[in-house]
Structure formats: C-alpha cells, structure tokens
Amino acid sequence: MDLTLKIWRQKDAKSKGRFVTYPVKNISPNCSFLEMLDILNEQLIQKNEEPIAFDHDCREGICGTCSLYINGRPHGPDDAVTTCQLHMRKFRDGDTIIVEPWRARPFPVIKDLLVDRSAFDKIIQNGGYISVNTGGAAEANNILISKEWADLAMDAAACIGCGACVAACKNASAMLFVSAKVSQFALLPQGKVEAKERVKTMVATMDELGFGNCTNTYACEAECPKLISRSNIARMNREFFCAKVY
Ligand code: SF4
Numbered sequence: 134m135d136l137t138l139k140i141w142r143q144k145d146a147k148s149k150g151r152f153v154t155y156p157v158k159n160i161s162p163n164c165s166f167l168e169m170l171d172i173l174n175e176q177l178i179q180k181n182e183e184p185i186a187f188d189h190d191c192r193e194g195i196c197g198t199c200s201l202y203i204n205g206r207p208h209g210p211d212d213a214v215t216t217c218q219l220h221m222r223k224f225r226d227g228d229t230i231i232v233e234p235w236r237a238r239p240f241p242v243i244k245d246l247l248v249d250r251s252a253f254d255k256i257i258q259n260g261g262y263i264s265v266n267t268g269g270a271a272e273a274n275n276i277l278i279s280k281e282w283a284d285l286a287m288d289a290a291a292c293i294g295c296g297a298c299v300a301a302c303k304n305a306s307a308m309l310f311v312s313a314k315v316s317q318f319a320l321l322p323q324g325k326v327e328a329k330e331r332v333k334t335m336v337a338t339m340d341e342l343g344f345g346n347c348t349n350t351y352a353c354e355a356e357c358p359k360l361i362s363r364s365n366i367a368r369m370n371r372e373f374f375c376a377k378v379y
C-alpha cells in the first residue's frame with residue numbers, strides 16, 4: 134500500500150505544533166499501525182531527520198499507552214481495538230491518514246504524538262485501590278461472590294486507562310475511566326469498606342485536574358477499546374450521591 138500520512142509534529146510542550154506530510158510506500162496490509170510508523174521512523178533516521186515520538190509499550194492491547202487520534206477517531210477506524218492492534222488492512226491503498234495526539238487540556242502534549250496522561254495516575258493514587266493488611270493470602274472461598282457481580286466487576290476492571298474516552302468526549306470527561314475504576318471495587322465486598330471515601334476523593338480529583346462533566350453523548354463508550362459500559366457512570370453517580378448523603 135502507498136499512503137500519505139499527515140502527522141502532528143510538535144518539538145516540545147511549549148512549541149507550536151503543525152501537521153507534516155510524509156509519503157510511505159510498499160506498506161503491507163498486515164502491518165500494524167505502529168509497525169507502519171516504525172518503518173517511517175527508520176526512513177527518517179536514515180535521512181538524519183528527527184523520528185516521530187509516539188507512546189507504546191505492550192503492543193498487545195493491554196497497557197493502554199498507545200494513544201493516537203487517527204482520521205478523527207481515538208485508536209482509529211476499527212472498533213474495540215487499541216492503536217497497536219489496528220492493522221493497515223483497515224485502510225485503502227492511496228489513502229491519506231491524519232494522525233494526531235489525544236486532544237484534552239488535562240493531557241498536555243509532551244512531544245509530537247506523546248501526551249502526558251499522569252492525570253489518570255493522580256486519580257488512581259487518590260482512591261483507586263483497596264487497603265489490605267499484609268499477611269498470608271486469604272482462602273479464596275471465604276467470601277462468596279455471585280457470578281453476576283463478579284462478571285460486572287471483571288468487565289469494569291478491563292479498563293486499561295488509555296484515555297480514549299477523554300479524547301473522544303467534547304467535554305474531555307474522564308467519567309467512563311473513573312467510573313470503571315470505582316465500579317470494579319464497589320461491586321465487590323472487599324471494595325465496599327472504603328467505597329464512600331473512594332468515590333468522593335476520585336471524583337474530586339477528576340474535577341480538580343480539569344476533566345469535564347458527562348453530558349450523555351456516549352462518545353466515550355463508542356470509542357472505548359475495551360467496551361467499558363456507560364452503565365458504570367450511572368453506578369458511580371449513585372455511589373457518589375449515597376456517599377454524600379448517607
Ligand atoms: S474506559 Fe475505555 S477508553 Fe476510557 S481509559 Fe478505560 S479502556 Fe480507555
């Protein structure tokens with residue numbers, strides 16, 4: 134495949150960015166999107182040009198670090214996949230592809246396609262855990278949990294913290310992410326002990342860091358690579374209301 138890439142280049146957080154056009158040739162349809170960028174970077178390095186900075190780690194859809202806005206969609210045109218799992222066969226020979234970083238004030242651009250997502254870490258640091266006394270592992274069957282609740286908690290725990298929900302939202306809302314993290318604990322007995330404090334501090338941190346509110350557009354759910362359900366947002370709102378009132 135021969136393609137034209139229009140890629141956001143930005144020297145550092147303070148510099149102004151701009152799109153730069155790069156032609157790439159003979160790309161296999163079986164290449165992943167990141168492998169295609171690797172090929173382009175090798176060509177840039179051979180020409181003594183600065184390679185394009187982009188985030189990635191596992192390349193298996195697990196770590197959530199690959200964060201590219203491709204042709205106007207977080208993680209590109211395929212559904213329920215991360216950028217690292219997107220393949221070039223989803224595009225056509227001759228296509229022009231526009232590649233941008235996540236666009237949201239709480240995720241400032243560091244360089245090119247790299248953004249600082251430490252705001253998510255701060256939210257997790259403020260309640261996204263359970264406190265346990267160290268010691269021997271408890272017998273797994275001591276606390277029985279219904280299949281329905283275990284499944285819901287597991288579905289919420291599938292969130293990989295990629296930030297696509299924020300990038301997709303016109304309000305840069307982090308509510309799908311935070312609600313998944315609140316829900317994965319709130320649904321289980323082990324998480325209920327600190328549930329009230331957790332939801333209050335995580336929501337407060339989310340607000341302090343500049344994420345917007347949910348206005349029920351559901352772009353977050355539509356673009357989430359892990360199919361996190363918006364019903365988690367409703368659960369978080371209920372948890373928050375109860376924690377404030379009772
Ligand atoms: S809810 Fe989905 S889109 Fe948002 S951070 Fe988690 S996995 Fe990514």
Ligand code: FES
Nearest residue numbers: 192196197199217
């Ligand atoms: S590189 Fe880890 S999810 Fe894409």
